[in-house]
Amino acid sequence: MKFVIRFFFVLLAITASTIPCTEASAQEPPMVASQGEAIIQHWPTELVVRLDLVGRASSLDEALETLQKRKESAGLLLKTLGAEMDTVEYGDPTTANVASQGQAQMQAMIRQRIQRSGGKMPEGLKMPESTTVTLPMTARWKLDATDPTKLLQQVDSLRKQIEKADIGGMKSEEPTLAEQELLEEAESFGYDPYSDEPQAKPGTPMFSFAAKITEEERTQATKVAFQSAQADAKELAAAAGRELGELMSLSSSSRGGLSPEEMYGYGYGRRMPMPPSNDPLTTEVPELGKVAFRFNVQARFRLLSRDAK
Structure with a gap:
């Protein structure tokens, strides 16, 4: 009898602890994640x-x-x-x-x-x-x-x-x-x-x-990257029969110079002639050519049913 009572209490405790998690999962709204990129290219100065x-x-x-x-x-x-x-x-x-x-x-x-x-x-x-x-x-x-x-x-x-x-x-x-x-x-x-x-x-x-860019160019490129991410999210939402809701999260990153693929192609084990830079407005490349500044935006939007709009 003691065993049955103990088992009942344990089962009750487990059930009580799982109900809020289940309800929280059910209440979490569906979302769509997307990213956009904008690239600025300048000749080196x-x-x-x-x-x-x-x-x-x-x-x-x-x-x-x-x-x-x-x-x-x-x-x-x-x-x-x-x-x-x-x-x-x-x-x-x-x-x-x-x-x-x-x-x-x-x-x-x-x-x-x-x-x-x-x-x-x-x-x-x-x-x-x-x-x-x-x-x-x-x-x-x-x-x-x-x-x-x-x-x-x-x-x-x-x-x-x-x-x-x-x-x-x-x-x-x-x-x-x-x-x-x-x-x-x-x-x-x-x-x-x-x-x-x-x-x-x-x-x-x-x-x-x-090469260098201005703060205004950086701001404009970030806006373009966000617009690209938003447009991509709308297209995905439409494919799922949904409408795009409010913005839930947003982050951005920037990278200048060679892309990871270009760095790999530059030659494994070769010393790059320039150290990495933390300045988003200035970057260097090892060969003469246009210097690329890449701006990426990652966004998550809430998905709404069409009749909820």
């Missing part, structure tokens, strides 16, 4: 160049001193090349760079292969101690986006001048005898320290192209 300035010496202090001289020299070159000097930016100096990593990889690879063959270690592996310091630098040039043909010519001319100027100073820095011997030894094993690196070789300029 800025050429952006990023590279690492390099200072190398036998000690950290000397390497930093060399790096400072390189920075001063780079500033003079940028001014001569017509860069927007008030937009030149420098990052933080670091000793972690692809050059030192590549050198260590070459030494390790050669050691392993020679040890396996039982041969003698080459003298080129006895590298003198040195310190390499790099300093990230970003510079910008204004572009004339009024005429695509002139824009192409301007970019081509600037790229050639920038590459020839050797802002990073790496062309003028001859490798030491030990470094040259190490590189030749590594190349004899078919090794290229930069072939699989997602980073650019220090001192090599990486180019990207920036």
Whole structure:
């Protein structure tokens, strides 16, 4: 008898707790979700160049001193090349760079292969101690986006001048005898320290192209995206024999530059020449062409029966 009473109370408690949930589910109105997109495309108005300035010496202090001289020299070159000097930016100096990593990889690879063959270690592996310091630098040039043909010519001319100027100073820095011997030894094993690196070789300029939109353009594009979402929702509601009701929820997002599909096509493992930007009014792309700004709106509307309208 006690078991039956306990079972009855448990069953009653379970039934009582499920009734409100069932009623709440029945009262929840049917809704339709949709999204709309608006795209703005502009030709780039800025050429952006990023590279690492390099200072190398036998000690950290000397390497930093060399790096400072390189920075001063780079500033003079940028001014001569017509860069927007008030937009030149420098990052933080670091000793972690692809050059030192590549050198260590070459030494390790050669050691392993020679040890396996039982041969003698080459003298080129006895590298003198040195310190390499790099300093990230970003510079910008204004572009004339009024005429695509002139824009192409301007970019081509600037790229050639920038590459020839050797802002990073790496062309003028001859490798030491030990470094040259190490590189030749590594190349004899078919090794290229930069072939699989997602980073650019220090001192090599990486180019990207920036475009901007106004706040008014952004506002208008968001409106167009919402209108597209609303029209899509109305079409879905009509297909279901319903009328579109009040707006229940609304959210938006924006993305500039390459789409996810384009980023995948750009090449897996390749380093993008520009960092991601949180500014919805400015974006960059790695190749010369129109820059796309995408605005998305996600909306949910209540569905009404036709006779309820």
